[in-house]
Amino acid sequence: MTAASLAAARSFVATPVRPIGSVEGQRAFAFRQAGKRFGDKTVLDGIDLDVPAGQFLAVIGKSGCGKSTLLRLLAGLDRPTSGSLTFGVEEEGHSRTRFMFQEPRLLPWASVVKNVEVGLTGVASGAEARQRALDILGEVGLADRADEWPSVLSGGQKQRVALARALVGHPQILALDEPLGALDALTRIEMQQLLERIWIAQKFTAVLVTHDVAEAVALADRVVVISEGRIALDLDVPVERPRRRGSVELARLEGKILDRLFG
Amino acid sequence: MSFATRLHSNAIGWLLPALVIAGWEIASRAGVMPANVLPAPSAVAEAFWRLTLSGELVRNIGVSTARALAGFAIGGSIGFALGLANGLSTISRGLTDTTLQMIRNIPHLALIPLVILWFGIDEEAKLFLVALGVFFPIYVNTLLGIQSVDPHLVEMGRVYGMDRRALFFRVILPGALPAIFVGLRYALGIMWLTLIVAETISASSGLGYMAMQAREFLLIDVVVLSILIYALLGKLADSLARLLERLSLGWHPAFQNG
Ligand SMILES: Nc1ncnc2c1ncn2[C@@H]1O[C@H](COP(=O)(O)OP(=O)(O)O)[C@@H](O)[C@H]1O
Ligand SMILES: [Mg+2]
Numbered sequence: 001m002t003a004a005s006l007a008a009a010r011s012f013v014a015t016p017v018r019p020i021g022s023v024e025g026q027r028a029f030a031f032r033q034a035g036k037r038f039g040d041k042t043v044l045d046g047i048d049l050d051v052p053a054g055q056f057l058a059v060i061g062k063s064g065c066g067k068s069t070l071l072r073l074l075a076g077l078d079r080p081t082s083g084s085l086t087f088g089v090e091e092e093g094h095s096r097t098r099f100m101f102q103e104p105r106l107l108p109w110a111s112v113v114k115n116v117e118v119g120l121t122g123v124a125s126g127a128e129a130r131q132r133a134l135d136i137l138g139e140v141g142l143a144d145r146a147d148e149w150p151s152v153l154s155g156g157q158k159q160r161v162a163l164a165r166a167l168v169g170h171p172q173i174l175a176l177d178e179p180l181g182a183l184d185a186l187t188r189i190e191m192q193q194l195l196e197r198i199w200i201a202q203k204f205t206a207v208l209v210t211h212d213v214a215e216a217v218a219l220a221d222r223v224v225v226i227s228e229g230r231i232a233l234d235l236d237v238p239v240e241r242p243r244r245r246g247s248v249e250l251a252r253l254e255g256k257i258l259d260r261l262f263g
Numbered sequence: 264m265s266f267a268t269r270l271h272s273n274a275i276g277w278l279l280p281a282l283v284i285a286g287w288e289i290a291s292r293a294g295v296m297p298a299n300v301l302p303a304p305s306a307v308a309e310a311f312w313r314l315t316l317s318g319e320l321v322r323n324i325g326v327s328t329a330r331a332l333a334g335f336a337i338g339g340s341i342g343f344a345l346g347l348a349n350g351l352s353t354i355s356r357g358l359t360d361t362t363l364q365m366i367r368n369i370p371h372l373a374l375i376p377l378v379i380l381w382f383g384i385d386e387e388a389k390l391f392l393v394a395l396g397v398f399f400p401i402y403v404n405t406l407l408g409i410q411s412v413d414p415h416l417v418e419m420g421r422v423y424g425m426d427r428r429a430l431f432f433r434v435i436l437p438g439a440l441p442a443i444f445v446g447l448r449y450a451l452g453i454m455w456l457t458l459i460v461a462e463t464i465s466a467s468s469g470l471g472y473m474a475m476q477a478r479e480f481l482l483i484d485v486v487v488l489s490i491l492i493y494a495l496l497g498k499l500a501d502s503l504a505r506l507l508e509r510l511s512l513g514w515h516p517a518f519q520n521g
Pocket of ligand 2: 068069177237
């Protein structure tokens, strides 16, 4: 672990508690009876989901239940075949939504900092873009790797670059599709803490798809379980931050979610 | 690899040819190798000097190189353009790819009689053959390169708001470049090969013509000299392509310790 990421982990513990639900009543986005079909296969059906700005939402479900499809709708990569998706306050819609994939998807032929600058496409360029990219790389603890090729980084470091790229443009909504799924357990906890710390600092709306129930209750204000294309459970996680992994409260919520998934 | 070690490994590469030449010279002087079969290296060097002084050598190399490059430029740019078009547009690919794959199966040198009928033995005949030979490796590898670009990266570029231009120059073209270089190096080999054959069959200038003239007059040292120069030119072209490759593919793991 680098000194920078240790410092990051420490400052995460010291961050003040932030009110759950955040910015009074403004909406980030809302699905209304939204559905998605591919041919005659219905993947999502009658999704109602109202998400206030600044909320950290986790989406859980078995493989193939339509989690990625939901995120793709949110990011504008696909359109709902029925129902609607509306965005709140600034009417900017998809443009301020950023997407983080399960794989880092870094351009192998661009340096680390150039990869982060991709997140500023159409926002900033030249020296300004470079400076902003370097700043955010500092926040994810990779300032000293800025001019290296992605191929020399470890899996966790690549995913941190991908996170920096997603965040550099200050998105209002950050959609994360199992971004930590391929990392080892320790790197994963480190990344979760980093993600939480940056979320607290930047106040964006986070939608995290995960198959890790412990991760969901550790990070999210609210957990949604999708099953057979519908929302099967919509659960608040009213636990103060910083949260202690393995606490009784989190374990109880975890059990409740697992019951709904396999009950 | 440091400069010194690279120099060292290059030096090792030249060791074997140097030994072969030395052995060949000794064999010729000892009369083991008759001069009308294979002239001594010193005789070839003499021929080189003679033709250099008369200016004949430089002129013929110039003519051949100009032909090679012109043919390469024509065939290469058409191949590159079509490879791009067919890699990027399914309409264009549907329209032309089957036809091109069919033509590709004709060895282009088999067209020589036809090409002589069409163009006579003028410059156009040689340009046409070189361009045709160079076209396919460039076309096929450009197309392959674009088709092999990771669709995940393209999707990422779209999500991050790249327009078509940015997507092409920042994602698709760099992703296709390794394959394009494979095509380039292969095409350079075909370029010389085609030119040698074309010049040997019909020309009134150039290295191939020089070799054929020498054969008529039984100047075997000049024939061998021509062959060696072809080899050197081919090697030079390949080295240039490799250098270009190293400069532009620095990100590629295969080149990172080169
Ligand atoms: N473009 C597509 N065309 C057809 N079927 C699709 C497409 N994308 C996803 N699906 C199907 O939709 C279902 C849900 O997929 P997805 O949202 O990726 O699930 P997951 O919850 O594992 O992320 C799967 O059965 C998948 O086969
Ligand atoms: Mg998925």
